[in-house]
Amino acid sequence: GGIITQTPKFLIGQEGQKLTLKCQQNFNHDTMYWYRQDSGKGLRLIYYSITENDLQKGDLSEGYDASREKKSSFSLTVTSAQKNEMAVFLCASSINRVGNTLYFGEGSRLIVV
Amino acid sequence: GDQVKQSPSALSLQEGTNSALRCNFSIATTTVQWFLQNPRGSLMNLFYLVPGTKENGRLKSTFNSKESYSTLHIRDAQLEDSGTYFCAAEDDSNYQLIWGSGTKLIIKP
Numbered sequence: 001g002g003i004i005t006q007t008p009k010f011l012i013g014q015e016g017q018k019l020t021l022k023c024q025q026n027f028n029h030d031t032m033y034w035y036r037q038d039s040g041k042g043l044r045l046i047y048y049s050i051t052e053n054d055l056q057k058g059d060l061s062e063g064y065d066a067s068r069e070k071k072s073s074f075s076l077t078v079t080s081a082q083k084n085e086m087a088v089f090l091c092a093s094s095i096n097r098v099g100n101t102l103y104f105g106e107g108s109r110l111i112v113v
Numbered sequence: 114g115d116q117v118k119q120s121p122s123a124l125s126l127q128e129g130t131n132s133a134l135r136c137n138f139s140i141a142t143t144t145v146q147w148f149l150q151n152p153r154g155s156l157m158n159l160f161y162l163v164p165g166t167k168e169n170g171r172l173k174s175t176f177n178s179k180e181s182y183s184t185l186h187i188r189d190a191q192l193e194d195s196g197t198y199f200c201a202a203e204d205d206s207n208y209q210l211i212w213g214s215g216t217k218l219i220i221k222p
Contacts, residue, residue, distance in 0.1 A: 042199060042214040088154060098208045101146055102201075104156040 002027035004105035006091050012111045019078045021108045023091030032074040033092040033102065036060055036085075043090065049074055050097050081112045116140045117202050119213035126190045126220050134216045136200035138181040142211075144203045145176045145183045150215070151196045159185070159198075187218075195220045 004025045013019040025032065030051050035043040045058030047066035055066055063085070065077040076089060088107045094100040118137045126132050136145065147159040160167050162176040162183065171191075176183040183202075187194055197215040204211055 042212045043201075044212075045209070090156065092156075099144060099203070101158045101161040102148075102210070103158065104148075107154045107156075 006105035006108045013081045021076045023074045025093040029093035030096045031094045034076045035090040037088045083112045117211045117213040123217040134185045136183045141205040142202040146201045148199045
């Protein structure tokens, strides 16, 4: 088995601030994902990465940057935090891009004050 | 319109009863996944399906690709089954995973 660790669990920042979320996986999976989930809603893909140093935009990439520094880690940066983007951010990984199930971290909640 | 449409959006069940959740697809897809998000927010994968049926304990899921739907059956519902159930289908045209908006299930004692 493996685990996906997201840090921090709660991220509190001011409006306009640049904020970064981190994700680590020890599954040795090739593909990693960042999703955003607004309260009571489904998941929307922000960025994904097929392998180390790869970056692909999802439907919701505007206002975000991502970085796949190494195979096991994938970080997401909110470039200028806004109050309307308070949500839970979920990191996931899968063996590779096509035809495999996703495993999720516990989520990071963004609070903008 | 919704490419992956889940129904119902919410459901309340008495402990010990059975129910079925459904996903209808308007995309060409050959794989479907079902997830449970518990009340604390953790997402757990339940099934990964190609066309056919899988069973795990009190849960059974079927994916009918010809008629573009998938179902998740819950037998003898328990309190710990409460949470939001999501289905997600892989779009054959671009391999993107398309998510439904979830079914919120509450099990009452």
